[in-house]
Amino acid sequence: MKVTANQTVSGQRGNLRAYGILLFISFYCAVPFLWVLIASFDAKPGQFLRWPEDLTVSNYTKLFVSESGMLWTLNSVLVVGAATLIVLVFAGLGGYAISRTRAWWKAPLLYAIILVRIVPPPALIVPVYKVMLTLNDWVNGLINALVADPSQALFLSRIFSFVDGYLGLVLVLAAMQLPLAIWIMKTFFDAIPVDYEEAAVLDGASTLQTLRRVLLPLALPGLAAAGLFAFISAWGDFLMPLMFTSSPELQTLPLGLFRAFLRIDRIDYGFLTALAVIYTLPAVIAFSFARKFLTRTFSGGVKG
Amino acid sequence: MSRIELEGVWKRFGDVEVIKGVDIVVEQGEFAVFVGPSGCGKSTLLRLVAGLESISEGEFRLGGKRMNEVSPDRRGIAMVFQSYALYPHMTVADNIGFALSLKKVPKPEIRKRVMEVAAILRMEDLLSRKPAELSGGQRQRVAIGRAIVKRPQVILFDEPLSNLDAMLRVQMRAEIQRLHQEFGSTIIYVTHDQVEALTMAQKIVVLKDGIVSQVGAPMSLYREPANAFVAQFIGSPRMNLLPARIQTVGAGDCLARVGEQPISIPARAGFAGGDDIQIGIRPEHIRVGVDGESDLDLEVTLIERLGSETYLHLDAGFGAVVVRIEGDMHASVGDDIGILLAREHCHYFDGAGRSVAA
Numbered sequence: 001m002k003v004t005a006n007q008t009v010s011g012q013r014g015n016l017r018a019y020g021i022l023l024f025i026s027f028y029c030a031v032p033f034l035w036v037l038i039a040s041f042d043a044k045p046g047q048f049l050r051w052p053e054d055l056t057v058s059n060y061t062k063l064f065v066s067e068s069g070m071l072w073t074l075n076s077v078l079v080v081g082a083a084t085l086i087v088l089v090f091a092g093l094g095g096y097a098i099s100r101t102r103a104w105w106k107a108p109l110l111y112a113i114i115l116v117r118i119v120p121p122p123a124l125i126v127p128v129y130k131v132m133l134t135l136n137d138w139v140n141g142l143i144n145a146l147v148a149d150p151s152q153a154l155f156l157s158r159i160f161s162f163v164d165g166y167l168g169l170v171l172v173l174a175a176m177q178l179p180l181a182i183w184i185m186k187t188f189f190d191a192i193p194v195d196y197e198e199a200a201v202l203d204g205a206s207t208l209q210t211l212r213r214v215l216l217p218l219a220l221p222g223l224a225a226a227g228l229f230a231f232i233s234a235w236g237d238f239l240m241p242l243m244f245t246s247s248p249e250l251q252t253l254p255l256g257l258f259r260a261f262l263r264i265d266r267i268d269y270g271f272l273t274a275l276a277v278i279y280t281l282p283a284v285i286a287f288s289f290a291r292k293f294l295t296r297t298f299s300g301g302v303k304g
Numbered sequence: 305m306s307r308i309e310l311e312g313v314w315k316r317f318g319d320v321e322v323i324k325g326v327d328i329v330v331e332q333g334e335f336a337v338f339v340g341p342s343g344c345g346k347s348t349l350l351r352l353v354a355g356l357e358s359i360s361e362g363e364f365r366l367g368g369k370r371m372n373e374v375s376p377d378r379r380g381i382a383m384v385f386q387s388y389a390l391y392p393h394m395t396v397a398d399n400i401g402f403a404l405s406l407k408k409v410p411k412p413e414i415r416k417r418v419m420e421v422a423a424i425l426r427m428e429d430l431l432s433r434k435p436a437e438l439s440g441g442q443r444q445r446v447a448i449g450r451a452i453v454k455r456p457q458v459i460l461f462d463e464p465l466s467n468l469d470a471m472l473r474v475q476m477r478a479e480i481q482r483l484h485q486e487f488g489s490t491i492i493y494v495t496h497d498q499v500e501a502l503t504m505a506q507k508i509v510v511l512k513d514g515i516v517s518q519v520g521a522p523m524s525l526y527r528e529p530a531n532a533f534v535a536q537f538i539g540s541p542r543m544n545l546l547p548a549r550i551q552t553v554g555a556g557d558c559l560a561r562v563g564e565q566p567i568s569i570p571a572r573a574g575f576a577g578g579d580d581i582q583i584g585i586r587p588e589h590i591r592v593g594v595d596g597e598s599d600l601d602l603e604v605t606l607i608e609r610l611g612s613e614t615y616l617h618l619d620a621g622f623g624a625v626v627v628r629i630e631g632d633m634h635a636s637v638g639d640d641i642g643i644l645l646a647r648e649h650c651h652y653f654d655g656a657g658r659s660v661a662a
Contacts, residue, residue, distance in 0.1 A: 195389035198356050203403035203450075204377035213402075217393040 036280075040273035047269070059274035067271070071249070072256040073278060079166060079241075079252060080234045083173035087181045087230040088223055090174075095185025095222075096215065100194065110186070117179040121239055128172065129163075129243060136162040164246050172240050177230035184229065188222030228290035232283050253279045305367045306380075306457035306490040307332045308353065313362035315348055315514075322348045324514040325362070330492060330507065332367075335484050338494045339501040340511035341537070346494045347386075349511070350460050353492060354383050366458065382451035383460040386467070388443045390435040390450070397422075397431040400449045421449045424483070441472045448480070452487065461493040465500065477504060498538050502526070510534050532657035535584045541615065544590070544625045545653070546583040550575050563621045565600050567645075572652055572660045581660070584651035587615065587628035591644045598642020600625075604635055618643070 031049060039045035040059050042052030063069035098106060139160055147153045162168035196218065200210040238254045245251065251259075257275050261267070308330040315323035322345045330336040338346040351357040353364060355376030364371045371379055390399050398405075400421055401414040409417075422428045425445045435443055444464060451459050461480070465473045481504055484491055495501060501508050502522045510517040510525065510533070518530040522538075529535035529543075536542045548560040548567070558571045562583070569583065593599075602618035602625060609632060616627040616635065627643060635641065652660040 193387060193389065195385050195387045196391060199383075199385060199389040199391075199450075200402075201356070201376050202354060202381070202383050203454075204406045205402075209406060214391055218391075 036273045036276050039269055040277045042270060045269040045273065059270035060278075062271055063274050063278065067260075068248070068251070068256070069275065069278065072251050072253045075250060076235065076253040076279075077282065079169050079173060080231060082166075082170045083177065083234050084227055084231045086170065086174040087177045088227050090178055091181035091185045091226050091230075092216075092219060092223060094178075094182045095187075095226075096189050096219075098182065098186045099189035110183070113179045113182055121176065125239075125243055132162040132168055132172070132244065136165075136168065158247070158249065163244055164250060166250070169241060169244050169250070169252075172244055173234045173237060174230075176237065176240065177234050180233075181226040181230050184226040185219070185222050188219065188225075192218050224290040224292075228286055231286045235283050235286075305332060307365075307367055308336075308458065308490060308492070309363075309365040309368075310349075310353075311363045311365070313349075313352065313364060314360045315345070315352060315357065316360045322514050323352070323360075326511075326514070326516055328509055328516060328519065330490055332490055333488045334506050335481075335491045335493065335504060336507045336509060337501040337505035338492060338509045338511060339496065339498055339537070340517070342496055343513075344511040345514040346496075346511050347462055350383075350462055350492060350494045353458075354381055354460055355379055380457045381460060382454050382456035382458070383462065384447045384451050384464045386463040388435075388447040388467075390443060390446055392435050395432050395434055396427070396438070396446050396449075399435070399446055400453050403450070403454050417453055418449075421453045424452070424486070425449050425479075440468050441476065444468060444472075444476060445479075448483070452483065452489075456489060458490045458492070461491065463495055464493075465495075466497075473500075480504065499540060502538065508538070510537060528659070529584070529651065530659050532582055532584065532653040532659075535651055535653070535659075539586060541587050541626050541628070543584045543586050543651070546585070546620065546625065547622050548581050548583050550577055550579040550581060552577055562600060567599050569650065569652070570647060570662070572662060574654070574660060580655050582653040582657070583645070584653060585645050585649060587626045589646040589649035590625070590627040591646065592616075592627065592629065592633070593642035593644050596642065597644060599645050601640055601642050604637050604639045604641060607633075607635060607637065616641075 035049045038049065038052060041055050041057065042050075043054040043056045043058065045052070098110065139162060140157055143153050143156045143160065147156060158165055160167045162171070192215075196214055197210055200214045205213065236254070238258065241250075241252045241255050242258075245255070253275070257272065257279060260272055260275060308328070310326055310328040313323055313326045314321065326349065328336075338349060340346050348357060352359050355371070355374065359372050366379060366381075390396075391402065394402065397415075397418050401418045404414045404417060418431070419428070422431055425448060427442065427445050427449070430438065430442060430446070435446065438446065444467075447464070464480070465476055468476060477500060480491075480493075493500070493504060505522050507519065508522055508525050509519050512533055517537075518525060518534045520528075525534060525538045529538065532545055536545065546562050548562045548569075551559040551561055551566070553571055553575055556571055557568045558575055560567055560569055560581070560583075567583075575581070600620070602620050604616055605619045605624065606617035608615040608617070612631070614629045614631065614633050616629065616633070618625045618627065618641070625643070654660050
């Protein structure tokens with residue numbers, strides 16, 4: 001069929017309309033982020049989107065110099081980074097084991113794991129808190145028994161406590177992210193033929209060498225995906241830091257943001273938006289970093 | 305040094321018996337082909353030899369030494385996988401040199417040996433590529449290179465050519481045979497393709513349902529199959545099996561019936577009136593009768609003309625009988641023709657499918 005001039009014009013018009021609508025939706029979605037970004041550089045930001053009269057970084061200096069922004073950021077990076085690391089190690093090894101086993105309990109275990117994920121986290125608060133409290137009593141008892149110096153004991157307690165300590169928060173965050181990560185890694189290892197490992201065994205590789213030189217490079221895209229999801233999800237977690245920390249020294253970014261918002265005197269939009277920008281950055285960085293691995297596909301090792 | 309002996313070997317996965325008491329000897333430097341239909345246990349047997357599966361019962365000896373408990377990398381055995389299993393994140397050179405680098409061989413030595421192997425397999429220009437950038441035939445070469453760089457006593461091939469197209473397959477067949485002659489390693493080669501078995505093997509082991517059906521040199525299996533299964537499995541097109549019933553047994557001959565048609569066959573020890581047997585005859589040993597001479601009269605159902613030869617498919621009631629004729633032949637579908645069986649090439653199998661000797 002020949003396309004008439006009329007049809008092309010109406011086609012172009014249709015395209016224009018479609019792009020117009022898309023542009024509007026995109027703008028609508030982007031506005032809040034835009035507002036946050038612009039307001040964070042505004043000396044006198046208001047509730048509405050506007051171009052600042054004076055561009056300034058004073059909001060950021062306030063956050064990092066006069067407020068504890070640096071501490072919150074460090075806490076967040078430390079806690080979430082450690083949790084992600086734990087998730088990667090356990091999801092990598094666990095996902096591999098579950099993928100390769102032929103045991104009868106494989107399917108029940110997998111569904112049990114995902115069940116943990118289905119339960120809404122607030123429903124877990126009471127039992128988890130109870131468990132953590134018991135562990136906390138035990139570990140603090142141990143610290144007090146072993147360390148005489150009170151300031152040293154306080155320092156150790158800050159790190160190893162299960163409630164109001166780094167260790168507890170790291171473990172809880174990791175535990176929340178582990179189910180999905182294990183599923184991702186299990187599915188990923190399912191797609192890696194066992195032939196590679198057998199070839200490595202015949203080449204004389206030990207279990208550790210097979211893991212390091214064959215499996216790990218092959219699993220990188222999967223680990224990147226699992227790690228990215230874990231990091232972003234743990235980074236955004238508000239409930240667990242709220243439940244398991246109380247000392248200001250342990251405060252993480254989401255708690256800092258939340259408490260700054262709740263301050264009685266006045267809402268400082270400049271400060272809040274600067275905090276929000278800082279809070280958003282690592283997730284964006286993590287994504288752009290993992291994207292490289294996510295899109296890297298391996299093929300051609302086995303028949304294709 | 306590298307004589308392979310399997311003695312009373314069983315392999316069970318839970319309640320499932322995959323290998324059921326296998327005895328096989330492969331001499332040093334011999335090219336043995338394990339052949340059989342899918343599910344016959346040939347790949348499992350190979351994995352037992354490689355050490356990728358444990359032997360449930362029986363013994364595997366290599367050069368007289370018991371190997372059951374020896375770990376795969378200490379057996380001095382290399383394996384070429386059906387899927388090639390090249391490490392996708394390594395270059396061709398790294399793939400070939402991987403086993404050596406694990407053994408902490410110095411780097412210059414690794415490079416030297418990789419180059420040697422690459423020269424043998426004519427792939428010096430591929431060394432810096434990744435497996436994804438190779439064609440099927442090239443990947444196959446790398447997989448073989450990875451095996452021979454270790455200078456193993458034994459090389460195992462698990463259906464290595466099944467992913468290649470027909471022309472490459474013929475080429476790689478010749479290549480593998482050349483390598484065998486050059487290196488003199490003992491080779492076990494697993495395939496379901498009887499053509500590969502016939503063309504490459506010095507010794508063929510035919511497997512069926514986890515047991516050895518017959519062991520022998522290619523032509524001896526072709527000429528003297530021990531049972532109806534081997535008779536039909538080895539040779540293409542396959543041997544015709546005509547179900548027959550012995551009517552009367554005479555001094556030298558007996559009279560049998562194929563369907564409704566009587567046929568006289570040489571008497572064999574153990575034949576008795578009323579026995580059900582099978583007469584086996586290859587398509588090239590059947591002749592079309594002229595001037596009314598005929599053992600059996602059958603109807604033509606299909607004619608395949610290949611130029612140098614013609615295959616007639618005849619309806620025999622119990623299935624098709626295939627006849628091979630040199631050159632072309634004037635016949636058309638629906639014709640009734642008489643065929644003559646060359647008695648000296650006939651095989652006779654008893655009710656259990658065992659060959660009945662003269």
